[in-house]
Amino acid sequence: MSTEADREKLRYGYELWAAADPAAVEYFLELLADDIDWKSLGEGRPGMEFSRSRSGKHEVLGYFQDIAAKWELVNYKVEEIVSEGERHIVICECAWKHGATGKVVETPKLDSYRMKDGLIVEFREYYDTAKTVEAAI
DSSP states (O other): OOHHHHHHHHHHHHHHHHTTOTHHHHHHHHHEEEEEEEEETTTTOTTOGGGSOEESHHHHHHHHHHHHHHEEEEEEEEEEEEEETTEEEEEEEEEEEETTTOOEEEEEEEEEEEEETTEEEEEEEEEOHHHHHHHHO
């Protein structure tokens, strides 16, 4: 799979995600390698339990379920996708509303992917964890 083809797969997934399309989760799950390594800067902190490290497709499905259980997407905008070889960096701005507190967190976000043979083998996400915890408590 080419770098450009992989980038286009990610771009389409983010279009679904930004539109809050229910197909987005299934689309991303189909892009995952069976042994995906999934990590978040939040590392499962209180209020951000969704962000614990995950390994494998089944655990990543739990990530999406955990977010949906407590957070509502307000907006999600991809500014740029930078790709080189197997690595793809997605630069975003997003806002989420916590269901229990009603607080909204707006944060820049950076997602890092490594893809091999057209599948995501590694994912890392970076965002303002302090603001996110504050919105959750």
